[in-house]
Amino acid sequence: MKNLKLLACAVTVIAASYAPASLAEPPMDKYNSSCAVCHATGVAGAPKTGDVAAWQPRLEKGMEQMMQSVNGGLNAMPPKGMCFNCSDEDYQALIEYMSSPAE
Template sequence: MKTLTAAAAVLFTATLSATALAEVPMDKYNKSCAICHAAGTAGAPKTHDVEAWKPHLAKGEETLMKSVHNGLNAMPPKGMCFDCSDEDYKALIEFMSTPAK
C-alpha cells in the first residue's frame, strides 16, 4: 500500500509539474497560503514538507482541487485566494509539496 501511495504522489506531482505555471505566484502564496502552510497551523501540511503532503497528493488532482475550492477542515474555501485560477492553485500546491530549492 505504501508503494501505491508513493507512486500516486509521484504521478500527481508530475501532473502538477506539467500543468502548473512556470512561475509560482508568490504574492498569492504570501497573502493566502503562507498564513497556515508556513507553520502547519491547524494541521495544514507545511510548505516543502514532502512527507506531510504525500497523503494529500495521493488522493489525486480532482479530489485535491475539490478540497481547495470547497475548503477542508480548517482551510476555508479557495484557501482565501479568491483571485487564484486553477493553474495558480496547481502551481502553489507544487511549490508547497516539493522540497525547497
C-alpha cells in the first residue's frame, strides 16, 4: 500500500511538470493591480472572475477576438485593460483564469 501511495505521488508530480502552457499560473500581481478592479465585482458590465456563463459568449468568439478586445478596449474597458506591462501570454493566462469556475 505504501508503494502504491508513493507511485501515485510520483505520477502526480510528473504529470504536473508536463502541464500544457495554457494551464500556466496567471500573473496574479497583474490581475490584482488591473483586472480585479472591474472583474472581481462586475463593474460596468465586466464579466466577473469565475462566472463561466458570463464568459462563455466571449470565449466562443475565439482567443484572437478576445485579444483584439483587450488590446483595443471594449465598452468601459480601456485599451490593455490598464495592464500596460502585460504580454499577450499574460493576457491569455489572465483570461483563462478569469473565465474558469471559481474555486
